[in-house]
Amino acid sequence: MSKIALITGANRGLGRNTAISIARAGADVIVAYRGNEAQAAEVVAEIRAMGRRAMALRLDMADNASFPAFADNLRDQLRQVWGRDSFDHLVNNAGHGEFTPFENTTEAQFDGLFQVHVKGVFFLVQALLPLIADGGRIVNFSSGLTRMSLPGYAAYASAKAAIEMLTVYLARELGPRGILVNTVAPGAIETDFGGGRVRDNAEINAQLAARTALGRVGLPDDIGPMVASLLRDDNRWVTAQRIEASGGQNI
Numbered sequence: 001m002s003k004i005a006l007i008t009g010a011n012r013g014l015g016r017n018t019a020i021s022i023a024r025a026g027a028d029v030i031v032a033y034r035g036n037e038a039q040a041a042e043v044v045a046e047i048r049a050m051g052r053r054a055m056a057l058r059l060d061m062a063d064n065a066s067f068p069a070f071a072d073n074l075r076d077q078l079r080q081v082w083g084r085d086s087f088d089h090l091v092n093n094a095g096h097g098e099f100t101p102f103e104n105t106t107e108a109q110f111d112g113l114f115q116v117h118v119k120g121v122f123f124l125v126q127a128l129l130p131l132i133a134d135g136g137r138i139v140n141f142s143s144g145l146t147r148m149s150l151p152g153y154a155a156y157a158s159a160k161a162a163i164e165m166l167t168v169y170l171a172r173e174l175g176p177r178g179i180l181v182n183t184v185a186p187g188a189i190e191t192d193f194g195g196g197r198v199r200d201n202a203e204i205n206a207q208l209a210a211r212t213a214l215g216r217v218g219l220p221d222d223i224g225p226m227v228a229s230l231l232r233d234d235n236r237w238v239t240a241q242r243i244e245a246s247g248g249q250n251i
Helices: 013-024 037-049 064-082 107-131 154-177 202-210 224-230
Strands: 004-007 028-033 054-058 087-092 132-141 180-186 242-245
Touching (some): 013 028, 154 180, 224 242
Parallel strands (some): 004 028, 132 180
């Protein structure tokens, strides 16, 4: 029986790469997206072209009240498409960045970051927990910015630090069910995150590459396959860990 993985924010960026990497590793995929249905459909089509089953479901991580209905819809889809009442892996990738100096950060920016990156993850896992199979995996996305500081990301990094602690607690409390919970913390990656600052600004890209042991900034293909490897059946003794994938940035 194929494993089933649900990835939030899977229509673009690291979420898209992670979804495709997981499918390449042999799992079926549920693509959760917030607003761009066309992008999500493209990811689904690419995964189906590999011979894997895939579907897209809309999910707004800023709307906790919608999570019970999302869980009900997911349960119905699992039964209809897979003949199952559960899925195996949840990857909490969805999120956004705010690049604002500490003194200029607004309460709305702060609340928006913590809603999506912390509160949303907390209560989404809670809502989906009855559907996650025993022995499954949860992977939460954090950031290299919880280890190294970069002015302008105080609120964002604080939210990611909170998700790292949540990961530890989830690992402890879900351990009796054999569910492994880990955090992946990417370094600087060439995506559209933060308006594409790392990808599109040659000066910033070069500065970050110079601070990285491997001499370049990261690419989505450096992250997705690594996340997929955490979901393998033989990777069964790693939990409650923060795993940084930064190419040795700022070491």
